[in-house]
Amino acid sequence: MLKGRNAIVTGSTSGIGKGIAEALASAGANVMLNGFGDAAEIERQRAALAGSATVEVAYHPADMSRPADIRDMIESAQKTFGGVDILVNNAGIQHVAPIEEFPDDRWDAVIAINLSSAFHAIKAALPGMRARKWGRIINIASAHGLVASAEKSAYVSAKHGIIGLTKTVALETAGSGITSVAICPGWVLTPLVQKQIDAKAAAGNLSAAEAKMELLGEKQPSKEFTTPEQIGQTVLFLCSSAADQITGSAISLDGGWVAQ
Numbered sequence: 001m002l003k004g005r006n007a008i009v010t011g012s013t014s015g016i017g018k019g020i021a022e023a024l025a026s027a028g029a030n031v032m033l034n035g036f037g038d039a040a041e042i043e044r045q046r047a048a049l050a051g052s053a054t055v056e057v058a059y060h061p062a063d064m065s066r067p068a069d070i071r072d073m074i075e076s077a078q079k080t081f082g083g084v085d086i087l088v089n090n091a092g093i094q095h096v097a098p099i100e101e102f103p104d105d106r107w108d109a110v111i112a113i114n115l116s117s118a119f120h121a122i123k124a125a126l127p128g129m130r131a132r133k134w135g136r137i138i139n140i141a142s143a144h145g146l147v148a149s150a151e152k153s154a155y156v157s158a159k160h161g162i163i164g165l166t167k168t169v170a171l172e173t174a175g176s177g178i179t180s181v182a183i184c185p186g187w188v189l190t191p192l193v194q195k196q197i198d199a200k201a202a203a204g205n206l207s208a209a210e211a212k213m214e215l216l217g218e219k220q221p222s223k224e225f226t227t228p229e230q231i232g233q234t235v236l237f238l239c240s241s242a243a244d245q246i247t248g249s250a251i252s253l254d255g256g257w258v259a260q
């Protein structure tokens with residue numbers, strides 16, 4: 001389905017981004033991976049993905065808090081593959097603290113990595129998409145892009161912001177063959193969430209299983225985690241022609257979280 005298309009997935013060495021990269025490669029797209037991690041492990045991941053799907057898989061170590069790195073990543077994908085057709089802005093971090101205690105440097109890092117990085121990547125990738133008259137910009141927002149939770153001021157601000165950015169880009173690209181969509185997952189069991197489960201278990205003297213159920217029970221009515229595979233399949237749908245008119249939307253995969 002995506003043979004001949006070239007994709008970048010930021011933050012794809014772990015969790016949701018890894019699931020999205022695997023889905024895109026399995027559908028025939030060449031993929032540029034990005035994210036932090038052990039170099040040998042990343043190379044194993046890159047080679048396995050390239051082998052499993054007979055697509056080209058590259059890796060760029062851009063730090064998504066650094067605009068110059070982001071521009072270099074887009075240029076590198078353009079040189080390696082000949083263009084960027086699908087840009088998935090997924091890299092993200094979390095910090096949990098009441099606002100009076102929220103460290104300034106954590107605020108700046110969350111906004112830079114979860115929001116500004118998408119602006120810089122979209123700005124660099126759009127001219128090529130416009131030239132080829134086709135593109136998919138998919139921003140991984142969150143249920144926290146639509147509703148808030150206490151102690152997540154930077155994350156909630158960044159995620160609400162990225163939905164605004166998604167809509168603005170949709171208006172600026174409408175009718176050009178390019179779409180801009182936000183995906184809003186609820187809880188997904190990745191290292192980002194595992195840290196919050198561990199903190200809950202420690203604070204409440206709970207077992208890991210109890211802390212998981214408490215976390216889900218507070219927000220996600222289905223009481224089931226959303227999976228990286230489900231998000232990967234949603235990305236494939238958004239890359240299909242069935243989704244040509246889906247632009248400026250925020251699509252929830254949250255087990256009913258924001259229906260409450």
Ligand code: NAD
Binds near residue numbers: 014016063140189
């Ligand atoms: P994760 O911690 O498993 O993965 C995050 C990825 O981002 C990793 O590959 C990491 O190396 C990369 N990354 C972090 N900082 C980076 C930087 N400065 N430069 C480049 N890469 C960087 O987390 P995840 O849960 O898979 O989260 C992925 C995205 O999904 C995030 O934007 C997150 O906000 C969003 N999200 C997650 C959940 C959830 O429940 N896990 C829910 C909704 C939205």
